[in-house]
């Protein structure tokens with residue numbers, strides 16, 4: 569009888585404790601706050617952020633009006649001895665690791681989160697704000713990737729105007745860097761940060777290594793289609809016309 573009572577109390581305790589946690593995670597009453605310049609109030613403290621689990625952290629930032637996230641999975645959890653899976657390693661807003669409840673930032677800002685994990689890789693959550701998206705990658709971050717794969721990375725973020733520029737410096741198609749990316753540009757410049765913002769139809773140019781030849785802006789060869797009137801052919805992608 570006594571044991572049973574203890575059990576009941578214990579269960580009640582867990583129940584109440586559980587309620588407290590749930591109440592906390594619901595984060596009541598929080599809405600995005602903007603200043604008169606349209607900047608977003610962070611409403612989070614950089615130190616306190618690290619105490620949350622990933623999902624909870626993202627949920628909290630979203631509730632405060634943030635829409636862009638880049639999550640790096642560090643792949644550093646082996647036995648769970650030194651670090652625990654899903655624990656936050658570091659967090660920054662646009663590269664700034666120190667922020668306070670009353671800090672104000674651009675509403676398009678990117679929240680960068682790196683997390684202890686078994687798996688590796690990155691996750692991107694992007695939403696355009698007034699037609700603008702964060703570029704999320706540094707100019708050389710896609711280096712070494714297959715050109716089309718690199719282009720797809722940027723397409724997946726929501727950018728729509730991706731083109732490819734051939735650097736014709738490979739001896740042959742067996743060269744180790746054949747078709748691999750060597751930096752990319754946005755609006756004709758490599759001068760940007762991973763949290764820089766661009767309009768979704770900005771000109772993005774993937775530079776890639778290939779052999780000598782004539783290449784289309786789609787990263788492949790021109791695909792010429794014969795015109796009706798004369799002996800001319802026009803590429804269906806870039807519009808380049810060839811006369812024979």
Ligand SMILES: [Zn+2]
Nearest residue numbers: 708711750751
């Ligand atoms: Zn490079």
Ligand SMILES: [Zn+2]
Nearest residue numbers: 784790803806
């Ligand atoms: Zn073409």
